[in-house]
Amino acid sequence: MPVRIYRDKQIKLEPLRGKICGVIGFGSQGHAHALNLRDGGFEVVVGLHRASKSRLTARAHKLAVLETSEAVRQSDIVFLALPDTKMPKI
Numbered sequence: 424m425p426v427r428i429y430r431d432k433q434i435k436l437e438p439l440r441g442k443i444c445g446v447i448g449f450g451s452q453g454h455a456h457a458l459n460l461r462d463g464g465f466e467v468v469v470g471l472h473r474a475s476k477s478r479l480t481a482r483a484h485k486l487a488v489l490e491t492s493e494a495v496r497q498s499d500i501v502f503l504a505l506p507d508t509k510m511p512k513i
Contacts, residue, residue: 436491442500444466444467447503449469449475458484469494
């Protein structure tokens with residue numbers, strides 16, 4: 424099957440508007456995804472474990488930070504932005 428490439432003008436975001444996006448993890452990938460989603464007009468919650476050093480950074484960016492399980496519960500769409508080594512625990 425050939426690869427399809429979609430351009431910005433071909434993407435319809437309306438079905439996603441009003442949905443809460445949960446980003447689990449706030450390292451290099453989670454940080455970028457969360458900020459891009461927020462800047463794109465989406466409501467974002469970041470899921471991090473209680474001892475995560477990234478909690479302060481996410482809050483400094485004016486993002487809601489929740490425990491991972493609570494972020495998943497509150498989200499309509501969940502992005503897993505964690506290292507592969509942490510995925511089995513999630």
